[in-house]
Amino acid sequence: MGKKVVVTGVPGVGKTTVITGAMDRLAGEGIVYEPINFGTFMFELARKEGMVADRDEMRRLDRDVQKRLQRAAASGIAAISGDANVIIDTHSSVKTPVGYLPGLPEWVLRELMPDVIVLVETDEDQILQRRLGDESRTRDMEGARSIAEHQQFNRAIAAAYAMYTGCTVKIVRNENFLLDRAVEDMVDVLR
Ligand code: AP5
Numbered sequence: 001m002g003k004k005v006v007v008t009g010v011p012g013v014g015k016t017t018v019i020t021g022a023m024d025r026l027a028g029e030g031i032v033y034e035p036i037n038f039g040t041f042m043f044e045l046a047r048k049e050g051m052v053a054d055r056d057e058m059r060r061l062d063r064d065v066q067k068r069l070q071r072a073a074a075s076g077i078a079a080i081s082g083d084a085n086v087i088i089d090t091h092s093s094v095k096t097p098v099g100y101l102p103g104l105p106e107w108v109l110r111e112l113m114p115d116v117i118v119l120v121e122t123d124e125d126q127i128l129q130r131r132l133g134d135e136s137r138t139r140d141m142e143g144a145r146s147i148a149e150h151q152q153f154n155r156a157i158a159a160a161y162a163m164y165t166g167c168t169v170k171i172v173r174n175e176n177f178l179l180d181r182a183v184e185d186m187v188d189v190l191r
Contacts, residue, residue, distance in 0.1 A: 002085040004112060005033070005190060006167075008092040008103065008158070009120030010150050012131040012139060014174040014182070015089055018120055021183035022190055023087070033190060036081070038090035038103075041073035042066075056138040059094050063101065066094070071107055078111040087190065088112065092119065092154035092161070095140065100153050104161050114167045116189055117158050120182070122174050124148045129176075 009015045016037075023033055043055045046069055052058055058066065077088065091103035104112070124147035131139040158169045170189050174182035 002081070002083050003033075003116075003190070004081065004086055004088070004114045005116050005118060006088045006090060006104065006112060006114040007118045007120060007186075008090055008154060009174075010091075010127060010147060010154065011137075012127050012134060013120050013122055014130070014179070015120045017179065018172065018174050018182045018186050019087055019089055021179065022186035025183060025187050026190055029191075031085070031191060033085045033087045034081070036077055036086055036088045038073055038077065038088055041076055042069040045069050045072055054138060056140075059096050059101075063096065063098060066096070066101060067105075070103075070105075074108040074111040085190075088114070092117070092158050093150070095142075095150055100150075100157075102157060104157075106164065109161060109164055113165055114161075116168050116170055117161055118170045118172055118186065118189055119151075119154055119158055120172050120174050121151055122176070124151065126176050 007015050007019055019035060023035060026033065039055055042058060043052065046052045046058055046061070051061060051065065093100040093103055124144040127147050128144055131141070161167065162169050172182050172185045
């Protein structure tokens with residue numbers, strides 16, 4: 001049975017960067033993970049239905065529509081993951097105009113049943129800086145205090161996910177100039 005690792009963190013904290021670094025390092029050891037981006041699964045469905053033109057519009061869709069896309073993405077991912085080692089790039093919670101939407105509600109967890117949930121975190125001023133520097137995306141421009149609240153909420157809800165699945169919760173710090181350390185911590189989780 002493969003290992004299922006779910007990687008979460010607020011937008012722009014560097015989830016994808018850390019995952020890519022860790023997978024590159026592990027490939028040298030012959031350890032292979034299939035990377036799956038949960039948002040991409042949702043986006044492909046939403047785009048086919050003509051609801052969005054870019055992935056950053058999804059968190060502003062009607063709450064019930066987001067939940068429907070989320071459910072469909074979870075079962076699609078469960079169907080393709082099989083016995084392989086998989087790493088799922090997603091969110092503990094999504095900040096929507098009507099509040100935090102759980103990224104891994106019961107119907108998603110039942111499909112994914114992760115062994116580990118990783119929370120990628122860093123100081124909120126660094127996250128703000130990274131969002132400001134990323135012109136490829138339509139980032140939410142919120143203040144440092146609001147990002148701190150989101151990170152706090154993500155820890156709380158990850159504890160609830162662990163209660164439901166018995167998975168472990170690992171916090172990986174991805175600080176400026178210390179990407180190598182974050183990659184090393186992620187490699188330890190995946191090995
Ligand atoms: P998704 O695409 O996953 O959104 P995201 O969080 O914005 O992901 P990114 O890949 O853009 O950010 P990242 O944290 O990976 O940062 P990156 O590595 O690029 O999801 C899209 C949407 O899908 C969501 O908004 C939501 O609507 C939906 N969705 C997804 N999962 C869902 C779920 N379960 N339920 C409901 N909806 C869901 O890095 C950012 C920048 O920082 C880069 O420029 C990078 O070079 C830089 N950087 C990274 N690390 C460092 C470092 N150590 N030092 C300096 N710079 C660094």
